[in-house]
Amino acid sequence: LIATFPNIYISTTVQYIDLSINQSAINLQSIMVFEKDLNLDATELRLGLPGSSEESLRISNKRALPDMNDDSGVAVAKKCDQETAPPTKAQVVGWPPIRSYRKNSLQTKKTEAETGGMYVKVSMDGAPYLRKIDLKVYKGYPELFKALEDMFKFKVGKYSEREGYNGSEFVPTYEDKDGDWMLVGDVPWEMFINACKRLRIVRGSEARGLGCVV
Amino acid sequence: MNYFPDEVVEHVFDFITSHKDRNSVSLVCKSWYKIERYSRQRVFIGNCYSITPQRLIARFPGLKSLTLKGKPHFADFNLVPHDWGGFVDPWIKALAKSRIGLEELRLKRMVVSDDSLELLSKSFPNFKSLVLVSCEGFTTDGVAAIAANCRFLRELDLQENEVEDHRGHWLSCFPESCTSLVSLNFACLKGEINLASLERLVARSPNLKSLRLNRVVPLDTLQKLLMRAPQLADLGIGSYVDDPSSEVFSKLKAVIQLCNSIRSLSGFLEVAPCCMSAIYPICENLTFLNLSYAPGLQGNDLTKLVQHCRKLQRLWILDCIGDKGLGVVASTCKELQELRVFPSDPFDAGNAAVTEEGLVLISAGCPKLNSLLYFCHQMTNAALITVAKNCTNFIRFRLCILDPVKADPVTNQPLDEGFGAIVRSNKSLKRLSLSGLLTDQVFLYIGMYAKKLEMLSIAFAGDSNKGMLYVLNGCKKLRKLEIRDCPFGDVALLEDMGKYETMRSLWMSSCEVTLGACKTLAKKMPSLNVEIINESEHLEFSLDDRLLVDKMYLYRTLVGHRKDKPEYVLLL
Numbered sequence: 001l002i003a004t005f006p007n008i009y010i011s012t013t014v015q016y017i018d019l020s021i022n023q024s025a026i027n028l029q030s031i032m033v034f035e036k037d038l039n040l041d042a043t044e045l046r047l048g049l050p051g052s053s054e055e056s057l058r059i060s061n062k063r064a065l066p067d068m069n070d071d072s073g074v075a076v077a078k079k080c081d082q083e084t085a086p087p088t089k090a091q092v093v094g095w096p097p098i099r100s101y102r103k104n105s106l107q108t109k110k111t112e113a114e115t116g117g118m119y120v121k122v123s124m125d126g127a128p129y130l131r132k133i134d135l136k137v138y139k140g141y142p143e144l145f146k147a148l149e150d151m152f153k154f155k156v157g158k159y160s161e162r163e164g165y166n167g168s169e170f171v172p173t174y175e176d177k178d179g180d181w182m183l184v185g186d187v188p189w190e191m192f193i194n195a196c197k198r199l200r201i202v203r204g205s206e207a208r209g210l211g212c213v214v
Numbered sequence: 215m216n217y218f219p220d221e222v223v224e225h226v227f228d229f230i231t232s233h234k235d236r237n238s239v240s241l242v243c244k245s246w247y248k249i250e251r252y253s254r255q256r257v258f259i260g261n262c263y264s265i266t267p268q269r270l271i272a273r274f275p276g277l278k279s280l281t282l283k284g285k286p287h288f289a290d291f292n293l294v295p296h297d298w299g300g301f302v303d304p305w306i307k308a309l310a311k312s313r314i315g316l317e318e319l320r321l322k323r324m325v326v327s328d329d330s331l332e333l334l335s336k337s338f339p340n341f342k343s344l345v346l347v348s349c350e351g352f353t354t355d356g357v358a359a360i361a362a363n364c365r366f367l368r369e370l371d372l373q374e375n376e377v378e379d380h381r382g383h384w385l386s387c388f389p390e391s392c393t394s395l396v397s398l399n400f401a402c403l404k405g406e407i408n409l410a411s412l413e414r415l416v417a418r419s420p421n422l423k424s425l426r427l428n429r430v431v432p433l434d435t436l437q438k439l440l441m442r443a444p445q446l447a448d449l450g451i452g453s454y455v456d457d458p459s460s461e462v463f464s465k466l467k468a469v470i471q472l473c474n475s476i477r478s479l480s481g482f483l484e485v486a487p488c489c490m491s492a493i494y495p496i497c498e499n500l501t502f503l504n505l506s507y508a509p510g511l512q513g514n515d516l517t518k519l520v521q522h523c524r525k526l527q528r529l530w531i532l533d534c535i536g537d538k539g540l541g542v543v544a545s546t547c548k549e550l551q552e553l554r555v556f557p558s559d560p561f562d563a564g565n566a567a568v569t570e571e572g573l574v575l576i577s578a579g580c581p582k583l584n585s586l587l588y589f590c591h592q593m594t595n596a597a598l599i600t601v602a603k604n605c606t607n608f609i610r611f612r613l614c615i616l617d618p619v620k621a622d623p624v625t626n627q628p629l630d631e632g633f634g635a636i637v638r639s640n641k642s643l644k645r646l647s648l649s650g651l652l653t654d655q656v657f658l659y660i661g662m663y664a665k666k667l668e669m670l671s672i673a674f675a676g677d678s679n680k681g682m683l684y685v686l687n688g689c690k691k692l693r694k695l696e697i698r699d700c701p702f703g704d705v706a707l708l709e710d711m712g713k714y715e716t717m718r719s720l721w722m723s724s725c726e727v728t729l730g731a732c733k734t735l736a737k738k739m740p741s742l743n744v745e746i747i748n749e750s751e752h753l754e755f756s757l758d759d760r761l762l763v764d765k766m767y768l769y770r771t772l773v774g775h776r777k778d779k780p781e782y783v784l785l786l
Binding site: 100103105176177187194 | 374461
């Protein structure tokens with residue numbers, strides 16, 4: 001309901017209510033209980049993300065108010081008032097106590113990790129146009145080769161350290177950060193995806209220098 | 215009575231450098247007060263609203279170095295609304311008008327504008343050092359002004375500030391004639407910089423000892439910078455990503471071998487774990503390692519690195535190191551004094567990265583441990599009692615259990631006994647932060663045993679006013695008390711109003727303090743500013759004294775109400 005309203009903040013918080021309750025203090029919690037009956041939340045326009053509700057959450061964090069006359073130190077229910085669901089951890093304002101700067105830094109890393117791909121161009125000799133793939137999507141060489149094979153309709157062949165790729169006309173190569181063209185598969189996967197700037201699937205005849213036995 | 219001429223006394227005072235000692239000296243007699251104030255060069259003001267710049271300038275005409283703190287500590291956790299205060303502008307304006315030859319300015323949690331920075335840069339010809347920690351309100355244009363105009367700048371240290379980045383050119387504003395840099399930290403800036411300018415700057419700064427880069431500085435630039443500055447003692451790496459088989463990486467490995475003065479290492483804001491082996495040669499000599507902003511390193515990367523750091527005294531790390539990793543720290547880092555373990559995923563309860571086990575291992579292995587900040591998913595009384603047995607030198611003990619009211623998972627008891635053991639055995643404890651399920655009992659212990667405690671942070675703890683009273687009555691050295699979401703109310707607040715004059719400040723939010731009690735306190739104690747922060751738009755103060763106050767911040771002051779308060783703050 002909150003999400004369907006435009007972004008205008010109009011608070012309809014009631015500020016003063018004489019509730020005639022036998023308590024020596026009126027508290028915001030009582031006010032909130034009253035407000036819930038009026039369902040003010042449903043009609044309240046606010047600025048903010050759908051689902052976020054700072055004010056009421058802060059109040060719902062409060063412990064159940066102890067009996068005003070009882071100051072004997074009896075342990076009071078620590079959890080929130082039953083009428084309002086306890087906030088999920090993510091929504092308790094200012095908790096855990098981590099500086100916003102630090103929180104924001106880690107958040108950036110997370111979103112970067114989630115959305116920032118490692119896209120490299122892939123060319124194949126004889127193919128009319130290039131493709132682009134996200135190296136982060138693959139867990140290792142087998143998945144990468146499968147994807148390339150599907151994309152360009154060829155077979156990679158069997159890799160061996162000594163001989164390169166056996167049994168195929170095509171050889172996968174990549175350009176590294178130094179600008180050199182290397183055979184795909186020699187170095188550990190992590191190292192490879194950090195070093196790879198672009199991929200080129202080379203025809204057998206040209207690939208001889210890279211150790212392809214055709 | 216003075217048996218010595220003033221000049222002799224002044225010379226003696228030159229050897230007294232601590233603020234506390236100088237403050238004490240100034241109280242001995244009128245003559246000493248006078249001598250002290252003329253010779254004082256460094257002043258620390260823990261709360262910028264406790265005094266005015268005019269009075270500061272009047273008392274200390276020889277002022278060279280000023281440290282100011284603005285917002286209350288809980289502002290770090292978004293509990294203080296925007297524009298609450300802490301503006302440095304009036305201070306810089308007043309100092310600029312005066313004849314003070316300011317050389318050093320250190321600010322924490324203050325609002326700094328580009329105009330202030332520009333005025334600062336143009337008003338003090340001998341200005342040498344600017345340190346901004348957790349500040350906001352300025353952009354890289356302000357930083358550019360400092361770079362451009364402070365001819366003898368030695369230190370530009372920006373720590374964890376929110377800076378609007380206008381991209382790049384600030385670094386190029388250091389004139390070619392600037393060769394005095396000793397410390398440059400711009401790790402918190404997010405934007406691009408001119409790498410060539412950076413290289414030239416480092417090349418012409420032979421005294422550069424501390425360099426902390428931001429994440430856009432790539433590895434090959436790092437390699438070039440280290441070639442120019444092998445004398446660095448403190449290095450903060452920006453981006454550390456490359457192919458270990460590349461030529462650049464080999465060059466980096468080679469130059470790192472030459473950097474045998476590095477004692478402090480931080481950053482790794484972007485990192486490829488396979489490159490970490492190049493760092494091992496400098497690990498042997500490190501005394502401070504901060505990997506708390508390097509989420510790209512996994513637990514075993516961290517463990518492998520730490521194994522080389524036998525001389526480590528301070529370690530800041532993410533909790534993905536795990537309990538096992540902390541075990542490795544415990545067996546390797548026998549000189550460890552300070553440990554900070556931060557959560558890599560503050561809101562994910564599922565992945566329990568460190569628990570009480572890691573802490574116990576550390577306490578057993580690191581006898582010199584005196585400062586702890588530990589975010590964990592759970593803690594037990596037994597573990598805390600063991601830690602208290604193993605470590606009796608704590609000065610700072612901050613434990614944060616991510617679930618704010620979590621009991622001991624083994625016994626389902628509150629953590630009173632555990633924290634009680636900590637305060638009982640650590641008699642030098644100055645700073646304590648509590649968390650977990652806690653009753654009034656823990657405060658009884660704190661009041662009884664934490665006699666040197668100066669700062670206490672409490673959240674979601676206690677049962678009644680007694681809790682707060684135990685602390686106020688027992689902790690004679692208390693200076694800062696900050697409380698959130700605890701059932702402490704008027705009775706506790708008003709019991710000993712004079713106490714607050716012996717403290718810097720008290721923060722209470724989401725407690726059970728009424729407006730009426732705050733008014734009473736403000737009326738009886740004119741030397742205190744009692745601020746009520748009210749964010750709900752239509753709540754009017756004049757209405758009801760019985761209303762519970764959402765946020766109250768009170769602090770002692772010599773200068774009464776501040777003039778710059780925002781609308782939502784009520785000064786009683």
